[in-house]
Amino acid sequence: MTPKRRVDNLALFGGERLFSEPRHVNKPNSPPRELFDRYLDTAWSAAWFSNDGPLLRRFEARLCEQFDVRHCIVTCNATAALDIVLQALRLPPGGEVILPSYTFVSTANLLRLAGLKPVFCDIAADSMNADPEQCARLISSDTVAIIPTHVWGVPCDIDALEALSDQSGVPLLFDAAHAYGAVHGTRRIGGFGLAEIFSLHATKALHAFEGGIIATDDDALADDLRLRRNFGFSGNDQVDLPGVNAKMSEAHAAMGLANLDVFARTIAASRLCHETYEQGLRGIPGLVLRMPDPASQPNYHYVVAELDAQQFGMDRDTLTRLLFAENIWARRYFYPGVHRMTPHLPLAPQAPVSLPQTERACNRVLVLPAGAAIDLDDVRAICTLLRFISENAAVIAGRS
Numbered sequence: 001m002t003p004k005r006r007v008d009n010l011a012l013f014g015g016e017r018l019f020s021e022p023r024h025v026n027k028p029n030s031p032p033r034e035l036f037d038r039y040l041d042t043a044w045s046a047a048w049f050s051n052d053g054p055l056l057r058r059f060e061a062r063l064c065e066q067f068d069v070r071h072c073i074v075t076c077n078a079t080a081a082l083d084i085v086l087q088a089l090r091l092p093p094g095g096e097v098i099l100p101s102y103t104f105v106s107t108a109n110l111l112r113l114a115g116l117k118p119v120f121c122d123i124a125a126d127s128m129n130a131d132p133e134q135c136a137r138l139i140s141s142d143t144v145a146i147i148p149t150h151v152w153g154v155p156c157d158i159d160a161l162e163a164l165s166d167q168s169g170v171p172l173l174f175d176a177a178h179a180y181g182a183v184h185g186t187r188r189i190g191g192f193g194l195a196e197i198f199s200l201h202a203t204k205a206l207h208a209f210e211g212g213i214i215a216t217d218d219d220a221l222a223d224d225l226r227l228r229r230n231f232g233f234s235g236n237d238q239v240d241l242p243g244v245n246a247k248m249s250e251a252h253a254a255m256g257l258a259n260l261d262v263f264a265r266t267i268a269a270s271r272l273c274h275e276t277y278e279q280g281l282r283g284i285p286g287l288v289l290r291m292p293d294p295a296s297q298p299n300y301h302y303v304v305a306e307l308d309a310q311q312f313g314m315d316r317d318t319l320t321r322l323l324f325a326e327n328i329w330a331r332r333y334f335y336p337g338v339h340r341m342t343p344h345l346p347l348a349p350q351a352p353v354s355l356p357q358t359e360r361a362c363n364r365v366l367v368l369p370a371g372a373a374i375d376l377d378d379v380r381a382i383c384t385l386l387r388f389i390s391e392n393a394a395v396i397a398g399r400s
């Protein structure tokens, strides 16, 4: 990790890379190995590895207690989780579903596969979450669901969205993939809308290698989802509905439980990482970190920068190229916006005009390597590099 002294030292111009191995946006968290082994041993001794096992039940019970909800149904991933929720709601084909374009592509993909029509709403500039006023304007007689995302784990404007759902009678689901640990008011994320869906992918704040959680207070929905998770089986030879295999294995539940046990430590480490960036990037013109609101008990898992190209002296994409060359795999989330992605572009060709805040975020956001597992010396080195680039932006921009 040799700091750059001259522009020629930048890897893009032939210098040595700052890191010999890539630094990813979120290196997976590893709980103490013996903790994971202890959970796994119980599955091993019972030779019970899948199908509603004891670890899965323990994991679900702990999540229910945390979210203060009646049901948590864990699945093999969040995409499968949302898939079975959409099926369980029996939404009419061709129905419109309002969602932000500024989110991960999985929801829009699922809607298309289910014969539903994604209708993209814009985000609020301050939160980068679905703007409730925009959602309200998009509601029509064909609207069958609203699915906003708690982007970066920042809770949506839940009160306004729940009011909209109540007034319109349109079911509200939350994509809570990023939001494990956060609260809205006094209640944990997980307890809002008809259901909330979390991702337990290896790169998430809480993970189970892969996995998903559906949290809901709706008994009938939960019963239906448990069937759909397991091919529709309600008994040995009885299949009640056309379910899929969305089950979580005991090994995955073991990882989920182990990560749950150390989650307070995970948040503390992620917070320290965030604070290290805050300190290291302070005063760099045009590079502004989005600050999590302590009132929502954020998990500090993402470090999200917004770049003002004029003030920084270089556009975001040039900066991204420079960082990649140094093995800093910072990412342009959720670039280019779901509305501009090939499968969804023909559906809303006018969307770029009607989604100005989404376009702005897609063109300015850069997510930096962060989380509990990153080495803080790496964070300091990334900050030093960003400051060097900022101080030499004019020269670099002229060469790249």
Ligand SMILES: Cc1ncc(COP(=O)(O)O)c(C=O)c1O
Pocket: 077, 078, 079, 080, 103, 104, 106, 107, 149, 175, 177, 178, 198, 199, 200, 201, 211, 212
């Ligand atoms: C906002 C959001 N929604 C949904 C998903 C899908 O989650 P999974 O990978 O568990 O299917 C992700 C995954 O990265 C995500 O970031």
